[in-house]
Amino acid sequence: MQVCVYYLVLRALDTVEDDTSLDTEIRVPILRKIYCHFYDPEWHFSCGTMAFKVLMDQFHHVSTAFLELDKNYQEVIKAITKRMGEGMAKFLCKEVETIEDYNEYCHYAAGLCGLGLSKLFYASGREDLAPESLSISMGLFLQKISIIRDYLEDINEVPKCRMFWPRQIWSKYATKLEEFKYEENSVKAVQCLNEMVTDALLHAEDCLIYMSNVRDPGLFRFCAIPQIINMGNLAMYYNNVEIFKGVVEMRRGLCAKIIDQTRTMADVYRAFFDFCCIMESKVDRDDPNASTTLKRLESISKTCINSGTLKQRKFYIFNHQPEFIIPFLITSFLIMLAIHLSTKIP
Ligand SMILES: CC(C)=CCC/C(C)=C/CC/C(C)=C/COP(=O)(O)OP(=O)(O)O
Numbered sequence: 001m002q003v004c005v006y007y008l009v010l011r012a013l014d015t016v017e018d019d020t021s022l023d024t025e026i027r028v029p030i031l032r033k034i035y036c037h038f039y040d041p042e043w044h045f046s047c048g049t050m051a052f053k054v055l056m057d058q059f060h061h062v063s064t065a066f067l068e069l070d071k072n073y074q075e076v077i078k079a080i081t082k083r084m085g086e087g088m089a090k091f092l093c094k095e096v097e098t099i100e101d102y103n104e105y106c107h108y109a110a111g112l113c114g115l116g117l118s119k120l121f122y123a124s125g126r127e128d129l130a131p132e133s134l135s136i137s138m139g140l141f142l143q144k145i146s147i148i149r150d151y152l153e154d155i156n157e158v159p160k161c162r163m164f165w166p167r168q169i170w171s172k173y174a175t176k177l178e179e180f181k182y183e184e185n186s187v188k189a190v191q192c193l194n195e196m197v198t199d200a201l202l203h204a205e206d207c208l209i210y211m212s213n214v215r216d217p218g219l220f221r222f223c224a225i226p227q228i229i230n231m232g233n234l235a236m237y238y239n240n241v242e243i244f245k246g247v248v249e250m251r252r253g254l255c256a257k258i259i260d261q262t263r264t265m266a267d268v269y270r271a272f273f274d275f276c277c278i279m280e281s282k283v284d285r286d287d288p289n290a291s292t293t294l295k296r297l298e299s300i301s302k303t304c305i306n307s308g309t310l311k312q313r314k315f316y317i318f319n320h321q322p323e324f325i326i327p328f329l330i331t332s333f334l335i336m337l338a339i340h341l342s343t344k345i346p
Pocket residue numbers: 014109110111113114115117118135138139142143144146150222223
């Protein structure tokens with residue numbers, strides 16, 4: 001229940017932050033003060049679209065549920081919402097220029113979410129309190145991959161584009177971030193993408209340490225499944241020009257397999273190791289960041305190998321093969337059946 005309320009509260013913050021149809025001057029005070037409205041069951045603020053609009057229009061359900069939580073949980077949720085709202089408000093008025101800004105923005109948008117979750121796990125008595133920096137890395141790793149994936153959506157946002165890729169990185173490859181949308185800039189766009197992926201890889205090892213310390217099986221799956229999907233997405237985005245053309249998403253079958261088969265830390269090491277191998281195989285030696293990328297991948301792979309748990313290797317690597325073969329076999333069978341039946345019918 002506490003995680004559900006926490007999610008809805010943070011989703012409300014995100015909805016206010018994302019609604020570019022509202023002026024910054026309107027959104028900033030809402031972001032800064034939303035935590036005060038948890039105590040006012042009448043409060044709501046109409047913004048966002050679809051399910052997010054329903055959430056905002058009927059926010060009283062969230063505040064009612066919030067007030068039913070234990071005081072310990074309320075304090076954690078309130079404190080994180082306050083800090084996150086402040087940070088998001090800061091970045092509505094400021095561009096992400098440097099890598100330091102990028103890390104700071106991701107800290108507010110997701111690092112704090114990780115910190116709050118660790119505090120909720122601790123308050124529930126199911127976990128020890130995780131070190132802050134590891135909790136923050138769990139959020140940063142997810143957030144950075146989300147920012148990489150959303151390049152096109154953010155740049156095409158109306159009425160005003162949004163830019164979370166740091167200028168310090170993209171300015172090495174373009175004079176304007178939107179240049180990456182155009183086919184003729186594909187080579188530079190992919191080089192920039194690869195640098196963004198290489199930067200995100202910095203958080204993978206912290207995530208492995210964090211997850212290796214989670215004891216409760218339910219909480220472990222809650223943490224591990226999104227991180228494996230995240231690492232798989234990162235492998236898919238690396239060196240992939242499609243990021244600049246539309247949505248690139250992991251196949252649902254592979255997501256389902258991850259959800260179904262993730263139980264222990266050995267499953268996480270195996271997945272991270274396989275996705276590192278996939279990325280390694282995609283590194284173009286002429287890429288300006290190739291050696292840094294390879295170094296980071298090697299370091300993550302070593303952590304997985306040193307865990308001593310990699311028995312069933314290449315679990316995710318070869319899996320696309322059967323998924324390709326099955327539709328092929330079904331089609332072949334249907335064709336043969338059709339031929340057979342056509343010879344029987346006079
Ligand atoms: C300790 C621990 C378990 C930490 C995890 C912290 C956590 C869940 C951070 C959220 C990160 C993230 C990418 C949110 C956006 O989701 P989205 O893809 O729905 O984003 P969007 O709709 O805003 O694009």
